[in-house]
Amino acid sequence: MLPAHVEAVEWIGERFRLVDILAEGCRGAKWQPGAKLKIDIGDGMRRTYTPIAINAKSGRVRILAYIHGQSPASQWASAIAVGDNTYTSVPRSSLDLNELSSAVVFFGDETSFGEAKTLQLHLGSDFSACCVFEIRQPQQVEAVVERLELANITLVQIREDRSHLGEIARRLRKALADLSTQHLVLTGNGRSIQAVRAALQANNATEIEYLVKAYWTPEKTLKD
Numbered sequence: 001m002l003p004a005h006v007e008a009v010e011w012i013g014e015r016f017r018l019v020d021i022l023a024e025g026c027r028g029a030k031w032q033p034g035a036k037l038k039i040d041i042g043d044g045m046r047r048t049y050t051p052i053a054i055n056a057k058s059g060r061v062r063i064l065a066y067i068h069g070q071s072p073a074s075q076w077a078s079a080i081a082v083g084d085n086t087y088t089s090v091p092r093s094s095l096d097l098n099e100l101s102s103a104v105v106f107f108g109d110e111t112s113f114g115e116a117k118t119l120q121l122h123l124g125s126d127f128s129a130c131c132v133f134e135i136r137q138p139q140q141v142e143a144v145v146e147r148l149e150l151a152n153i154t155l156v157q158i159r160e161d162r163s164h165l166g167e168i169a170r171r172l173r174k175a176l177a178d179l180s181t182q183h184l185v186l187t188g189n190g191r192s193i194q195a196v197r198a199a200l201q202a203n204n205a206t207e208i209e210y211l212v213k214a215y216w217t218p219e220k221t222l223k224d
């Protein structure tokens with residue numbers, strides 16, 4: 001872990017912080033879409049975030065942090081302020097979005113908007129990325145979609161009985177058909193990923209090439 005400090009913090013509603021960090025670990029690092037970065041959140045704890053952009057010359061890296069409750073990462077993101085000192089890793093590969101060079105369908109949740117943005121930046125205007133999110137607070141999320149200028153977004157409200165996951169699977173299947181692609185990226189809640197994948201495999205009509213990365217799992221602290 002290498003020294004870093006917070007250069008800018010933008011509140012997007014109550015639940016999201018767009019944070020720019022000047023990080024020695026990112027100096028000289030090439031931005032790879034789908035990379036991950038470990039950040040020291042205090043008390044010896046580290047959490048993983050997705051670099052949306054990296055300026056290799058200065059080492060400036062941008063992340064979007066989601067505040068889901070009173071967890072250590074939520075408290076860190078709630079209190080973060082310009083000038084705070086921290087440490088980061090160097091960016092490491094996680095989801096290899098570089099290997100995608102055609103239309104893509106993407107699934108995630110509030111922790112995945114940074115990843116969706118990197119995917120859309122990577123594909124540019126050459127190919128579409130259709131993104132479906134399971135979310136808790138539509139108003140908070142709509143502000144993020146607007147601020148990050150995300151395109152082709154569908155937001156599906158989470159239902160506690162998880163019945164919304166059937167709708168997600170249907171929407172993903174339709175998007176794959178509409179874009180005539182086999183590429184499906186699954187991110188976010190590990191339990192939702194499992195359920196969506198099972199629903200898609202139960203209806204084996206189309207061949208799917210998966211890229212999968214769970215970002216968190218209920219009742220667990222993920223070691224990534």
Ligand SMILES: Cc1cc2nc3c(=O)[nH]c(=O)nc-3n(C[C@H](O)[C@H](O)[C@H](O)COP(=O)(O)OP(=O)(O)OC[C@H]3O[C@@H](n4cnc5c(N)ncnc54)[C@H](O)[C@@H]3O)c2cc1C
Pocket residue numbers: 036047048049050051063064065066067068071072073074094110111112114115213214215216217218219220221222224
């Ligand atoms: C490769 C990778 C990239 C990631 N990129 C981002 C990113 O760009 N932005 C971002 O905000 N997050 C991102 N995450 C997720 C982030 O690392 C986790 O949300 C975070 O580590 C959870 O830490 P915590 O201190 O909040 O909770 P923990 O201490 O890990 O867990 C405490 C409790 O909170 C629950 N919990 C954890 N996350 C959530 C959640 N999202 N919603 C509801 N309950 C939750 C846990 O299940 C547990 O019960 C990424 C994770 C990975 C692995």
